[in-house]
Amino acid sequence: MRKYIEKINQYLPQGKPRNVKFIRYLRSLGNRGKLLFRSLILKIKKDRKFVIVFALILAAGVFLRTYEFHDWLRFSGDQSRDARIISSAIEEDVPLPLLGPKANTTTFKLGPAYYYLSYFSAMAFGDAPDKMAYPTLFAGILTIPLLFVFLREYFNRRISLLVTALMSMSYFMVISARFSSNPNLIPFFLLLYLYSLLKIAEGEGKSGLGWSVLLGVSMGIGVQLHATTLVIMPIMSLFALAYFFRKKFANVGKMIVVVLAISLALNASQLVYEFNSGWGNSKSFLAGLKSNSDSNPAESAYLIAACQMQANFTIVSSLVSSLQVEENSKNVNCEDVFGLPKPESFQEYAYYGIVFFGMAFSMVGYFLLIQGFGFERDKRKKNFLGLVIVFNALSFLVLIPVAGIMQTGYFIILFFVPFVLLGLLIEKLLAIKSKKIGVGISLAMVAMLGFCSMAKDYSAAGRYWSGDENNSRNSTLGEIERMSQFISSSMDGSEMVYFSGDKELFVRYHKPISYFVDNAGANKLVLLKNTLGSIYSGGGEDGMDPDNGIPIFYIKEKGPRQYHPGQKIKDHEIVHREDFLNHSIFILKN
Numbered sequence: 001m002r003k004y005i006e007k008i009n010q011y012l013p014q015g016k017p018r019n020v021k022f023i024r025y026l027r028s029l030g031n032r033g034k035l036l037f038r039s040l041i042l043k044i045k046k047d048r049k050f051v052i053v054f055a056l057i058l059a060a061g062v063f064l065r066t067y068e069f070h071d072w073l074r075f076s077g078d079q080s081r082d083a084r085i086i087s088s089a090i091e092e093d094v095p096l097p098l099l100g101p102k103a104n105t106t107t108f109k110l111g112p113a114y115y116y117l118s119y120f121s122a123m124a125f126g127d128a129p130d131k132m133a134y135p136t137l138f139a140g141i142l143t144i145p146l147l148f149v150f151l152r153e154y155f156n157r158r159i160s161l162l163v164t165a166l167m168s169m170s171y172f173m174v175i176s177a178r179f180s181s182n183p184n185l186i187p188f189f190l191l192l193y194l195y196s197l198l199k200i201a202e203g204e205g206k207s208g209l210g211w212s213v214l215l216g217v218s219m220g221i222g223v224q225l226h227a228t229t230l231v232i233m234p235i236m237s238l239f240a241l242a243y244f245f246r247k248k249f250a251n252v253g254k255m256i257v258v259v260l261a262i263s264l265a266l267n268a269s270q271l272v273y274e275f276n277s278g279w280g281n282s283k284s285f286l287a288g289l290k291s292n293s294d295s296n297p298a299e300s301a302y303l304i305a306a307c308q309m310q311a312n313f314t315i316v317s318s319l320v321s322s323l324q325v326e327e328n329s330k331n332v333n334c335e336d337v338f339g340l341p342k343p344e345s346f347q348e349y350a351y352y353g354i355v356f357f358g359m360a361f362s363m364v365g366y367f368l369l370i371q372g373f374g375f376e377r378d379k380r381k382k383n384f385l386g387l388v389i390v391f392n393a394l395s396f397l398v399l400i401p402v403a404g405i406m407q408t409g410y411f412i413i414l415f416f417v418p419f420v421l422l423g424l425l426i427e428k429l430l431a432i433k434s435k436k437i438g439v440g441i442s443l444a445m446v447a448m449l450g451f452c453s454m455a456k457d458y459s460a461a462g463r464y465w466s467g468d469e470n471n472s473r474n475s476t477l478g479e480i481e482r483m484s485q486f487i488s489s490s491m492d493g494s495e496m497v498y499f500s501g502d503k504e505l506f507v508r509y510h511k512p513i514s515y516f517v518d519n520a521g522a523n524k525l526v527l528l529k530n531t532l533g534s535i536y537s538g539g540g541e542d543g544m545d546p547d548n549g550i551p552i553f554y555i556k557e558k559g560p561r562q563y564h565p566g567q568k569i570k571d572h573e574i575v576h577r578e579d580f581l582n583h584s585i586f587i588l589k590n
Contacts, residue, residue, distance in 0.1 A: 140177020467581025
């Protein structure tokens with residue numbers, strides 16, 4: 001240690017008092033580190049069973065999030081667009097944009113934190129789409145222990161472990177960590193934000209500015225991940241600030257300065273853009289709010305309540321009936337949660353059964369949440385319950401204007417709520433007079449929910465193994481790479497090739513394949529549109545024939561009818577067919 005201190009010391013300005021003070025500071029840091037390490041070892045030895053159980057839970061969560069991460073990584077149009085931006089910044093020194101991706105169907109753009117995290121990851125691990133997705137993966141993994149410490153603010157260790165175990169295998173949480181998208185970072189940064197608020201409240205402002213720093217970082221990044229968090233987190237912070245002033249916490253002024261300074265610094269590029277554009281992005285945000293404000297508030301509130309109850313149960317159980325999925329085009333649309341016909345088949349009964357259990361779970365859970373807040377006397381626990389209630393209520397109000405376009409995936413901003421409700425339900429069961437019955441029901445419920453989640457995870461893995469996840473709605477990185485390699489190796493020196501296909505397939509696959517083909521040396525992968533059964537150029541007017549001699553690659557879903565070389569597709573002769581998991585790509589004579 002002395003050797004390193006002397007090495008550092010030689011670069012400092014000379015003067016004995018300053019050097020001695022600096023050496024003492026380094027020694028104090030070293031001593032603190034030793035004490036922390038020894039304390040950690042003692043805790044591990046003392047709670048060996050807990051450490052083993054927690055390690056198993058974490059290991060299971062890591063496995064579910066990393067298994068076949070490269071090949072099964074979702075790589076569709078949005079991901080290829082983002083990857084192209086990051087690759088251009090790394091390879092061509094093109095500056096990263098001042099703003100991030102667009103928010104849903106509006107012209108408003110989020111902050112660029114998602115791009116910067118992907119950029120740093122690509123710089124550290126390599127310029128490849130799966131490496132750019134590491135921030136989402138790491139955030140998804142870190143959310144597991146973070147949820148545990150968050151739950152420990154109220155629940156005992158056993159309940160916290162049980163609930164965390166279910167979260168680690170929840171299909172909703174697993175799948176959100178397995179592809180790169182800015183909303184998928186929300187669980188980690190949101191939970192860090194809420195936990196920081198709780199720790200500040202626990203210490204009444206006297207616990208140092210460390211939690212204020214974490215609060216500023218989590219809010220500064222969190223507001224850039226979704227339009228809803230952009231509204232909810234600042235308002236929630238104002239509520240928390242009012243609470244701090246009311247309770248006369250210490251150092252509130254310093255906390256405000258630290259949080260604001262960090263949050264504004266992390267959003268500096270947005271501020272630069274706004275100043276240069278006359279607040280153009282903010283105007284787009286307000287225009288988006290106005291366009292969604294015409295719906296009936298009462299109907300929207302009902303829709304949000306129904307959808308959240310469904311989302312709560314879906315997150316903890318991973319149960320979504322096949323009928324519901326089919327009716328909603330593979331997405332659980334809030335507008336159709338109660339919109340299916342009267343039950344006549346097993347699938348329809350299963351659908352309404354899931355809806356019923358979802359309603360019952362949420363209604364009981366929210367009752368226990370409000371009741372617990374009213375009767376709780378422990379200040380730390382009351383803060384926890386109050387925080388959950390206020391954040392959920394605030395989110396509910398913010399979501400009303402966008403109720404018509406919402407899906408259950410929007411409730412990623414409230415992912416922790418169903419786990420809190422589940423913990424309260426378990427706590428209530430364990431408090432009944434007959435402990436054996438309470439423990440038995442609790443364990444049976446947790447086992448059943450865990451089984452449902454694992455069954456869903458296994459079912460999803462089967463779809464990836466078989467290639468069914470490569471369709472008109474999704475495409476995986478491994479399959480895109482194989483298709484791109486085939487096209488690149490079959491270009492015969494052409495700097496441009498045409499790409500077309502059936503229905504929505506050619507639109508879905510064009511951008512992801514183009515990312516790799518362009519990097520392989522082609523200047524352009526030109527998209528051809530299908531119109532009236534003929535192939536047309538997407539680059540010019542409809543009806544313009546593709547230039548002769550340029551290869552046409554045509555993607556088609558595998559089906560009962562097989563096409564072979566010599567046959568024709570869209571009046572073009574098949575020269576070669578290459579089969580992939582769920583599709584075939586044909587080289588057509590041109």
